[in-house]
Amino acid sequence: MNPVLNASVRWSRRAALGTALAMGSLLASGQALAAELRVITSGAFTEAYKQLIPLFEAASGHTVLSSFGASVGNAPDSIPSRFARGEKFDLVILSETGLEALEKAGKLVPGSRQDLARSAIGVAVRKGTPKPDISTVAALKQTLLNAKSVAYSASASGTYLSTVLFPKLGVAEQLEKTGKKIFSERVGAVVARGDAELGFQQVSELIYFKELDFVGTLPEEVQQSLFFSAGLVQDSEQAAVAQQLVRFLRSAAVAPMVRATGLDPVGQPAAAGTNAR
Numbered sequence: 001m002n003p004v005l006n007a008s009v010r011w012s013r014r015a016a017l018g019t020a021l022a023m024g025s026l027l028a029s030g031q032a033l034a035a036e037l038r039v040i041t042s043g044a045f046t047e048a049y050k051q052l053i054p055l056f057e058a059a060s061g062h063t064v065l066s067s068f069g070a071s072v073g074n075a076p077d078s079i080p081s082r083f084a085r086g087e088k089f090d091l092v093i094l095s096e097t098g099l100e101a102l103e104k105a106g107k108l109v110p111g112s113r114q115d116l117a118r119s120a121i122g123v124a125v126r127k128g129t130p131k132p133d134i135s136t137v138a139a140l141k142q143t144l145l146n147a148k149s150v151a152y153s154a155s156a157s158g159t160y161l162s163t164v165l166f167p168k169l170g171v172a173e174q175l176e177k178t179g180k181k182i183f184s185e186r187v188g189a190v191v192a193r194g195d196a197e198l199g200f201q202q203v204s205e206l207i208y209f210k211e212l213d214f215v216g217t218l219p220e221e222v223q224q225s226l227f228f229s230a231g232l233v234q235d236s237e238q239a240a241v242a243q244q245l246v247r248f249l250r251s252a253a254v255a256p257m258v259r260a261t262g263l264d265p266v267g268q269p270a271a272a273g274t275n276a277r
Contacts, residue, residue, distance in 0.1 A: 034061040035241045040079055041093035042071040043155060043186065044119045044202035045228045047261040049093065049249075056248050062241055070155035071098035075183045078155075083107050090236040091245065095119075095156035096227040103231065109239075112232035114246045117263035119226050121157045122203035123215040126191055131215050132198065137222055141169045143198070147178060151196035153205075154183045160224045161200055168222070188212055202226075204262035227266065 041049050046068060053064050067087075070078040071094040079094055083102060092102065093116065102108050123134055132143040144150060144166070152158040158181055166172040166179075182190055191199035192211035199206065207214055217223060230246045232239055248254065255265040 034063065035238050036063045036065055037091065037238050037241050037245065038065045038067070038089045039091045039093065039242075039245070040067040040069060040082065040087075040089050042069060042079060042095060042098065042228070043153070044071075044095070044157075044204045044226070044263065045093050045117065047204055047208060048117070048254075048258045048263060051257055051261070052249060052254055056245055060241075060244070064245070070153070070184075071095035072101070072156050072159060073154045073183070075154060077184055089233050090238045091230055091242040092233060093228060093230045096229055097156055097159075099229050099231050107234060108231040109234055112230075114230045114250060115227045115266050116230055116246075116249050117228050117258055117265050119202045119204060119228055119263050120217045120223055121160070121200060122206050122217045122262075124188060124191055124199045124201075124206045124209070124212040125197065125215060126194060127211050127213050129197075129213070131213060134216055134218065137169070137219050140219060140222070141171060144169065144171045145174055147198045149178050149180060149196045150175060150198045150200065151180045151182050151187045151190045152200040153187055153202075154181050156226055157200065157202050157224065158182070164224075165218075165222055202262070207262045228263070 049066070053066065056062070057064055067082070067089070068077075069075075069082055072078065072080060074081055079092060079098060080101065083105075092099070092108065099108070099113060103110060103113070123132075125131060132146070133139040134143055152161045162172075162175070162179070162181070166175050180190070180196055186205050187196075187199040187201040188206050188209040190196045192209050199212070203214075203217060206212060230249065232242055236242060258265040
C-alpha cells in the first residue's frame with residue numbers, strides 16, 4: 001500500500017471510529033445492556049465488513065456474531081440455504097437479487113432494505129501470467145474463447161455471467177467445456193493456485209489476493225452493477241441494534257474504507273438516532 005493511500009485509510013479509520021463512538025453513546029443512553037447481534041453477509045461486502053465491525057463493537061459495547069455465505073445458490077453455506085435450515089439472524093447483508101428473494105419468501109421485514117454499496121464484476125489472472133484484453137466487448141469475447149479454463153462464482157455475479165452474459169456473447173457452448181462454477185470458495189483462490197486461467201468475481205473479492213494480477217472490470221456495456229444491501233430479519237429481538245449498525249455502515253465517515261475495498265459506497269450521511277433512509 002502506498003504512503004498516501006495508507007494515510008487516507010488511517011484517517012478514514014479514525015473518522016469511522018468517531019462515528020461509531022457517537023452512535024455508541026446514543027445507544028448506551030437508550031439501552032443499558034450490551035447485546036449480541038447475529039449478522040450474515042455475502043462475499044462482496046466481506047472485506048469492508050471485517051474492517052468496520054470491530055470499530056462498531058469497540059464503540060458500542062455490543063458483540064456482533066458474524067457468519068458468511070453466498071448471496072444466492074444452494075451450496076450448504078449459502079445464505080438462502082442457511083435460512084432454509086432455520087438458522088437465526090438479526091441482519092443480513094447480500095446482493096439485491098438475493099435480498100429480494102428472501103423478502104419475497106417472508107424472511108425479512110418488508111421495506112427494511114438499506115443499500116450499502118455498489119459492486120462491479122472484475123477479472124483477474126495468476127500473477128506473472130499475461131493479462132488478456134477485456135477492454136471492449138469484442139475483446140472480452142475473444143478472451144473467453146481463447147481461455148483454457150474460466151472460473152466464476154456460484155453467487156450473484158456468476159449467475160449473471162452464466163445465464164446472461166455468456167449467452168449474449170455467444171460463448172455459452174464454449175464455457176460449458178472450459179467454465180468452472182466455484183462453490184463455497186473465492187474465485188481468486190482457485191486462480192491463485194493455478195486451477196483456472198481466468199477468474200471472474202466481484203472486484204472486492206479479487207483485489208486482496210497477492211497471488212493475482214487484477215486485469216480490470218467488464219466493459220460498461222455488459223457490466224452488471226449490483227447493490228449490496230442490508231435487510232432486517234423477521235422476528236429479530238435486536239432490531240434497534242441492527243438498525244444502529246446499518247446507520248454506521250452507511251455513514252459518510254466509513255465511505256473511504258468501503259471504497260478502499262473495491263466497492264462504491266452509496267449510503268447517505270446519516271445523523272445518529274435517525275433513520276438512514
